Amino acid sequence: MGAAPASGVQATDKMAESRIAPGVEYWQFDIPASHGMARAHVLDVDLSDPRTSVGLLYPGAVGARSVVSALADGAGAVGGINGDFFNISETQHPGVEATGAPVGPAVARGRALKAAVPNGQRFGPAMPPGVTTEAVLGVGSDGRARMDNLRLDGEVRTPQTRLPLGGLNQYALPVGSVGAFTSDWGSTSRVRSTCGTDTSRGAPCSTDTHEVKVRGGRVVESAGTPGSGPVARGTTVLVGREAGAQELRKLSVGDRVGVRHRLVAAASRTPFRFALGGYPVLRGGAPLPGLDSVTSAVRTAAGISDNGRRLLLLSLDGSPEFRTGLTIAEVAKTLRGLGAREGFSLDGGGSSTLVSAATLVAKAPGAESVTVRNHPSGGMERPVPNGIGVFSLG
Secondary structure, three states: OOOOOOOOOOOOOEEEEEEEEOOEEEEEEEEEEOOEEEEEEEEEEEOOOOOEEEEEEOOOOOOOOEOHHHHHHHHOOOEEEEOOOEOOOOOOOOOOOOOOOEOOOEEEOOEEEEOOOOHHHOOOOOOOOOOOOOEEEEEEOOOOEEEEEEEEEEEEEOOOOEEEEEEEOOOOOOOOOEEEEOOOOOOOOOHHHHEOOOOOOOOOEOOOEEEEEEEOOEEEEEEOOOOOOOOOOOEEEEEEEOHHHHHHOOOOOOOEOEEEEEEEEOOOOOOEEEEEEOEEEEEOOEEOOOOOOOOOEOOEEEEEEHHHOEEEEEEEOOOHHHOOOEOHHHHHHHHHHOOOOEEEEEOOHHHOOEEEEHHHHOOOOOOOOEEEOOOOOOOOOOOEOOEEEEEEOO
């Protein structure tokens, strides 16, 4: 615990170190960077400690948002940071509701909540070459942190045909596909899922759409446009666009329909206990080629070391004196200097938030809430769709 500060982009001093819980430490340090001084806040998590774990923080629905402090308090976490980039606005589609849903896959307590949107539909800065929206960081059932890609494997079986499933609880579906929405999605409108294209987030919404509800293996409702409102447990709403819509129109109420889906890891054979999206910046101790070394901002990231037994959660400070932040290339160097072999970029800017237990910050034994340790660049916490929570049995 408490590794030496970063080399390359060096920390001038390690400050305000405190023990949050067994296996969890908080500390901060300043970094002289290319655009000015940055301040980093770190939660250092020892996953080899049997009393310590991490998991997905989210508001109980994919299409919903809340501030990190409320997510952490609601889950009983001792600390946490914000997570994936998300569908924050819909200025290019007037009248269409922004869903607030994250870009990449999400897994909570071993259950797949959602799959990744097409690359061209993502929000956030440009990804390194060769990286896709399927990239995740998470912890497996073995208790070790890792990065991987999670691909959707699914199928819709109708009396006429078998269709590949193009999406699971996503704010954007591939052109010509059919996507599934379950009770995990929430009550947010499903219209956004038929807007844009695989290569252009701002392309117009499709005019060729259809939706059916499936319960007990049979179609129970059919509609020409995607709807909204909660999806009952045991019900799956299938939304189709273009060719997918044409296939769904062939179905009548009472027809048998089967839907299956799962997320498949590209590299690991160990199931993820929790995972969320973002993009890798460090692999095998080396920064990925093509990282942006020009644009500086307040950022959030995670680093993995000790063969997955240690997780470093890093959030930059957004107060005026530190708001210049770091470039993505500097984030990778900082994580490497902290001992990380793998590094993963999460949402930044106004979303960058790190919280930890108030009992240690304010030295008020018995307090049950968390407090924000960094200063969000917007002056207050931004509601986000998910995050990484740190939990302790100590």
